[in-house]
Amino acid sequence: MEAAAAPKALSRLARSLAAAEPYYSGVFVFFAALVAGALVSACWMSVSARLQVTPITPVATQSIAHNAATGPKPAPGPPRFTGVVGASTNQTPSAAASSAPPPREVPVPATAPPAPAPAEAAAPPPDCPSYFRWIHEDLRPWSAAGVTRDAVEGARRLFAPKFRVTVVAGRLYVALYGRCFQTRAAFTQWGILQLLRRYPCRVPDLDLMFDCEDLPVVSAGDRHQLSQAPPSPLFRYCGSETTLDIAFPDWSFWGWAPYAYWKGNPKVGAERLLLLRCNASGKRDWNAQDWGKEVRHGFRGSDLSKQCTHRYKIYIEGSAWSISEKYILACDSMTLLVTPRYYDFFSRSLMPIQHYWPVRDDNKCASIKYAVDWGNSHKQLAQRIGKQASNFIQEELSMDHVYDYMLHLLTEYAKLLKFKPTKPPEAVDVCSESLVCQAEGLEKKFLMKSMVMFARDAGPCDLPPPFDPHELKLLKQRKENSIKQIQMWEQRDLGS
Numbered sequence: 001m002e003a004a005a006a007p008k009a010l011s012r013l014a015r016s017l018a019a020a021e022p023y024y025s026g027v028f029v030f031f032a033a034l035v036a037g038a039l040v041s042a043c044w045m046s047v048s049a050r051l052q053v054t055p056i057t058p059v060a061t062q063s064i065a066h067n068a069a070t071g072p073k074p075a076p077g078p079p080r081f082t083g084v085v086g087a088s089t090n091q092t093p094s095a096a097a098s099s100a101p102p103p104r105e106v107p108v109p110a111t112a113p114p115a116p117a118p119a120e121a122a123a124p125p126p127d128c129p130s131y132f133r134w135i136h137e138d139l140r141p142w143s144a145a146g147v148t149r150d151a152v153e154g155a156r157r158l159f160a161p162k163f164r165v166t167v168v169a170g171r172l173y174v175a176l177y178g179r180c181f182q183t184r185a186a187f188t189q190w191g192i193l194q195l196l197r198r199y200p201c202r203v204p205d206l207d208l209m210f211d212c213e214d215l216p217v218v219s220a221g222d223r224h225q226l227s228q229a230p231p232s233p234l235f236r237y238c239g240s241e242t243t244l245d246i247a248f249p250d251w252s253f254w255g256w257a258p259y260a261y262w263k264g265n266p267k268v269g270a271e272r273l274l275l276l277r278c279n280a281s282g283k284r285d286w287n288a289q290d291w292g293k294e295v296r297h298g299f300r301g302s303d304l305s306k307q308c309t310h311r312y313k314i315y316i317e318g319s320a321w322s323i324s325e326k327y328i329l330a331c332d333s334m335t336l337l338v339t340p341r342y343y344d345f346f347s348r349s350l351m352p353i354q355h356y357w358p359v360r361d362d363n364k365c366a367s368i369k370y371a372v373d374w375g376n377s378h379k380q381l382a383q384r385i386g387k388q389a390s391n392f393i394q395e396e397l398s399m400d401h402v403y404d405y406m407l408h409l410l411t412e413y414a415k416l417l418k419f420k421p422t423k424p425p426e427a428v429d430v431c432s433e434s435l436v437c438q439a440e441g442l443e444k445k446f447l448m449k450s451m452v453m454f455a456r457d458a459g460p461c462d463l464p465p466p467f468d469p470h471e472l473k474l475l476k477q478r479k480e481n482s483i484k485q486i487q488m489w490e491q492r493d494l495g496s
Contacts, residue, residue, distance in 0.1 A: 126461050127461060127462050128401070128405075128460075129349070129401055133467055136465075138239070139413060145229075147416045149419040151230075151233065152232065155232035158231075160177070161209040161210055162176070162177055163177060164427065166208075167203055167206050167410075168205050171429060171431075172196060172429070173423045174430045175427040180212035180213075183443055187252075187254045187255035187446075188250075189435065190447060191253060195410075198403050204410070206413060211245075212237070213236070215319060216320070218243050231244060233246060233413070237249075240342045246409075249402050249406060252323045253402055308330075310333055313334075313335050313336065314328075315336070315338065316338040321340070326393055329393050330390050331390065332386045335356040335385075336356070336368055336371050337359060338360075339360060355385065360487065360490070366490070367490060370493065403460075404460035408460060412463075
């Protein structure tokens with residue numbers, strides 16, 4: 001009976017649950033609606049708390065219009081992992097970087113410091129001293145027709161230069177054709193090598209003939225015909241108004257002269273022998289250099305530090321220009337400069353009464369006496385002339401400017417070449433090490449002291465433009481007028 005009653009009980013329970021189902025569904029819907037309403041109300045209250053009412057004013061209108069034009073800011077994306085790729089990934093760092101999305105611009109917080117100002121542009125190079133303008137004048141004879149290989153090699157036949165300088169791809173090649181006095185050739189080549197070390201990759205390929213004798217030999221001839229048929233170019237240490245030799249810095253910038261000062265050898269020029277006659281009374285010591293005595297005593301009388309002790313220093317040329325000029329000018333003493341016939345690469349910018357006192361070459365003794373008397377009567381002016389000359393030598397003739405002059409001169413010369421320079425068959429490769437190995441004693445010491453140890457990061461000074469004809473004429477007239485003024489004073493006071 002119990003077994004028969006069980007199916008009946010189950011049937012009654014099923015009918016009871018079916019009857020109660022609408023009741024439970026209604027309860028569930030009620031509670032769900034209650035929870036949803038609570039959430040919506042909370043969100044609305046949160047948003048309302050953040051919103052502010054903006055009054056409608058002209059300023060506010062512009063702000064609203066601007067914000068509407070720019071549009072809303074994009075929502076920040078998910079954070080990106082920027083550290084080192086972990087060991088759990090199968091990608092290499094480079095593969096992960098290539099597959100990652102492009103970097104996003106990170107907004108700078110309002111409290112962050114301002115971004116650093118961009119680095120200033122490199123300062124422009126300084127202007128070269130005024131004597132650099134003579135580079136254009138020295139090369140003017142070849143500015144129209146240029147320089148051919150035949151012209152370069154023709155200088156060997158015409159002028160018997162002592163060596164040939166060729167630069168190809170930054171290497172120096174030298175062909176020797178004769179011997180230079182003492183160490184002129186070695187230190188001149190050394191100077192070019194140091195230029196290559198100082199300005200690597202800046203010295204262009206070039207080919208030139210160099211003579212280390214004193215006298216310039218390339219005749220100017222008829223200057224009106226130079227543009228059509230210029231002579232073979234030739235480099236040396238000096239030039240003149242009647243020649244076209246190209247002035248190049250002399251060997252003493254790297255060698256002997258800064259240490260062994262040349263007071264003057266009277267045996268190398270007639271003008272110096274005439275100067276000695278001014279000492280006929282025996283009351284004035286002209287400090288003429290006895291080279292035989294100096295060699296025997298180890299140049300003890302040629303100490304530069306003992307040469308700048310007099311109020312006046314006399315410069316007079318020997319067989320031609322002399323390297324002693326720059327050392328005399330550097331003494332702070334007023335230089336009495338006997339009328340020169342030759343110039344080196346910088347001396348054409350020296351002005352009478354500003355850098356030196358001009359002395360007549362046709363009446364030396366009286367002219368020197370007048371200069372000394374004037375200086376003793378005008379000591380401050382004499383000191384100013386001496387100081388301006390020494391400032392010129394120390395500042396405008398620094399080694400930085402010497403190297404820059406060499407670079408500009410060789411660069412402008414290379415622009416005139418009508419051929420591609422190549423190593424001559426008879427030339428040999430010259431390097432700093434080979435010159436040092438061949439040198440001995442003081443020569444090796446001077447080479448080592450003047451060696452360029454580091455390449456220069458900055459470029460050379462800025463080459464000034466050439467003179468225009470009128471400007472050059474005025475410059476020469478100014479110099480001539482200053483000299484004539486001194487001569488007029490002499491004639492008035494001396495009655496000569």
